[in-house]
Amino acid sequence: MxxxxxxxxxxxxxxxxxxxxxxxxxxxxxxxxxxxxxxxxxxxxxxxYLTSDERKALLSHSNALLETHALKAAYQVGQANPQDLNYRLSVGAPGELRIREERRGASGNIAVRNRSLSVFGMDPYLQYQCPPQGIVCVFASPAGGEPWLTILRDPEGAEALAKALSFLFRNLQKG
The missing domain is CATH 1.20.5 (Single alpha-helices involved in coiled-coils or other helix-helix interfaces)
Incomplete structure (x- = not known):
């Protein structure tokens, strides 16, 4: 036994x-x-994007996705203040991402806001939400969690943008 x-x-x-x-x-x-x-x-x-530079390809792809999934006033039927919302990304100093936000109101007035985001020490994985009852997807700022980017509600587009931005952040963190 x-x-x-x-x-x-x-x-x-x-x-x-x-x-x-x-x-x-x-x-x-x-x-x-x-x-x-x-x-x-x-x-x-x-x-x-016909380039050998990884950063340029990621930046071009991110900007193309932002342009494709931009929130336009035409999608905001019934909203009190419909606006076109466009973003453009560029690279500043080492580890710095510049964000140009352009809002165009129904009257044609344009408001431009420029921001910089330091990516050093930041988690490169972005959080976003695409609520089923809304018309937008909102990306949370990696630095503080407040709304950072707003695009038209398209979960697949938001996922593609999050992936491209994540790769871009990691590339920028290399210096």
Missing amino acids: RQGLTSRLSKLLLITLLLGSSLPLQAVESNTLDSAESASYLAGLKAL
């Missing part, structure tokens, strides 16, 4: 060791996959 119990315990220990050793291998494989996926994403953007 003791021999049967010892045999079962040793088999259980062996199975535990084998399962435990396979988990780190799976984690390493998935990290490699993520790295290959990132490289593929960046290579695709560089080919799309």
Whole structure:
């Protein structure tokens, strides 16, 4: 009886060791996959925007997405004060992202606001919300959580923009 119990315990220990050793291998494989996926994403953007500079490709893609998903007054039927809302990103000093926000009211008046965002020490993963009852998706500022960007409600577009901005932030954090 003791021999049967010892045999079962040793088999259980062996199975535990084998399962435990396979988990780190799976984690390493998935990290490699993520790295290959990132490289593929960046290579695709560089080919799309005909540049060898990763930062220029990310900036061009982010601006194209912001333009495509811009909130226009035409989408704001029934709103009290419909406005066109456009954004343009540029790079300033090392680690600095400049944001140009342009609001055009129904009367044609334009209000421009320029902001800078230092990306050093910031979490590059952006938070956004696209409430089903609204017409907009709102990105929270990585620095403080207040609303930072507002685009037309399109969850897939917001996801693509968040991905591009996340890659751009990581690129800018390199200096």
